[in-house]
Amino acid sequence: MQNVAASPINWRAEHWILGGVALLLTALVGIVIPTWANATRHEPVPTPYTTMALDLPQLPPGSEADPTIGAYGVNGATQPEWRIVNVRAGQSLSDIFREQGLGPTDLQRALDSQDDASALRHIRPGQEFAFAFDKDGGLTAMRFERGDATRVVLNFSTDGVTEAAEERAVERRTHVAHGVVTRSLFYAGEQAGLSDAMVLKLANAFGYDIDFAQDLREGDSFSVIYDDVYREGEHLRDGDVIAATFINQGKRYTAIRYTNADGETMFYNEAGRPLRKSFLRTPVEFTRISSTFSTGRMHPILGYMRAHKGVDYAAPTGTPIRAAGDGKIVFRGWKSGYGNFVIIQHNTHISTAYGHMSRFASEQMGQRVRQGETIGYVGMTGLATGPHLHYEFRVDGDHRNPLTVTLPIAEPLPAAQLAQFRQKTAPMLAKLKIVDGVQLARAND
Known part of the structure; x- marks a missing residue:
């Protein structure tokens, strides 16, 4: 029993001795080898450089460096x-x-x-x-x-x-976009990558046929080819609508930008007929109808029944009001109930009137204006509960409903110009049909 008990103790002692020897050897190696390595290392010898003075040739007279080089602008100024x-x-x-x-x-x-x-x-x-x-x-x-x-x-x-x-170098870059109306036309345009300004240009192109204040429906769609302007590689501004289609309540409209033989640029349909009519259907951009034409309605301020002989378009104060057609300003001033008021005489029979303006534009009474020209700005002067335009359409002095009155149709391009129109617009129409076809296929997937 004594031998069995003593054996493990002796074994441990032997290993302790061996471990100590190993530690000692390790310490000696750590001291000796670095010392030997330092002894055998050679310091790098610096590379000698020689500096020499060289004689340079003299510059020709008058060719000295100009200290203002790089400090010049347009044409050397x-x-x-x-x-x-x-x-x-x-x-x-x-x-x-x-x-x-x-x-x-x-x-x-x-x-x-x-x-x-x-x-x-x-x-x-x-x-x-x-x-x-x-x-x-x-x-x-x-x-x-x-x-x-x-x-x-x-x-x-x-x-x-x-x-x-x-x-300066200017270029136009062409784009194609497609949108479907859900919340609003502006939202559809934003989703399609259009700026608000381009959405307004799209609406103006179809403004003779579509009243965006009351005709727009969810599910309406558009395809548009447009460009924007770049100067020296940087975006400068929005360009123009080149061609577009708009499907409103199932009916398809087409607008193609074209410059005719007289140098006048306007939108035409596929048949070469100008979209521009004698009168705009809506003289303000993007609004809602707050009151329709009526032979009797409760006046919101006076509190009794009274004929409403026009259409009220609610819009923010300062929204531009456009002349519905070419004509002459025959009244520009204050009129009881209407506030700041303008009347335009378009021909012997037709006149239009615009009320509640916050202020007038620069045109004066007696001056001729062109269709679409700004004649004033939306306000609430006179008897008005909120900012809006009161718009009237009169035939021989009788008031007609601006929303339903029949507007004259413009004559198409002459036969001699029509062939050239079709030749120039065919590529754009083909591109629009491709876009419409792709979107239709996606909708049916």
């Missing part, structure tokens, strides 16, 4: 430090000059420098102008766009105003 201004809605160039601390003399010098000053007189929201000043705050340069493809810099000095123009 020194690029000034620009102060950028974006036009706001309702602003004129006079307002912008005044905000920049410039007087009427500076503005007049800019206008006088142009043979055609329309680019300065007719500015639009979002347009960019830039100004540069000297250390005393005097105007030294002004930059603006004359059309999409030309940038102009006016340089001001005591000797006068000089102009430098630069042509």
Whole structure:
């Protein structure tokens, strides 16, 4: 029993001795090998370099480096430090000059420098102008766009105003979109990738045949070919509707943009008949009908039955009101109940009237206007409970329902032009039919 008990103890002692020896050897290796390695390592010898002075040939006279290279703008003019201004809605160039601390003399010098000053007189929201000043705050340069493809810099000095123009690369990119109306036409356009501005252009193309205030239905659909404008590779603005189809309550309408022999661009149907009629069906863009034509209705303010001799289109204050047709403004002013009121005489028999405007546009009484031209803006002047347009259609002084009155149909293109029209529009019509066919196939899947 003693031998059995002692055997494990002796075995453990032997292994403890062996483990200690192994640890000692490991420590010696860790000390000796690094020391030997350091002893055998050679430091790198630096590479010698020699510096020599070389004589360079002299530059020819007059060819010294120009310190202003890279500091030039349009046509070699020194690029000034620009102060950028974006036009706001309702602003004129006079307002912008005044905000920049410039007087009427500076503005007049800019206008006088142009043979055609329309680019300065007719500015639009979002347009960019830039100004540069000297250390005393005097105007030294002004930059603006004359059309999409030309940038102009006016340089001001005591000797006068000089102009430098630069042509810029502009391209139009064509797109195809398809949408189905669910919540609204704007929502359908958004889902199809269209901007709100392009949706309005699409609606305007069909505005003679479709009253989007009351005719639009869920399930209506459209296919559209349109373009947008790029300048030097950057998106500049929306372009135009080139061709489109719209299916409204099961009926298919087609609009094709075409410039006729007289140089007039408008929309035509597949048969070459202009979509434009003598009168717009709806003189405001996208709204709802808040009150229809009636021989008797309860007036919301007066509180008694009274004939409503027009149609009320509810719309936000400031919405543009368009002339329903070509004609002459025969009344422009305040009229009891109607507030700010305009009457347009279109021909011997027909006139239209527009009431409750928040303000008038620039046209004056006696002036002729074109169909679609803005004549005022939606408001609630006079007897009105909310912003809307009151619109009347009169034949020989008698009021007619604007929603149901028969509008004259325009004559188609002459036979000589019709063949050319069909030849030019055939590719667009074919593309639209392909888009419509693809969407129909998807709907039936």
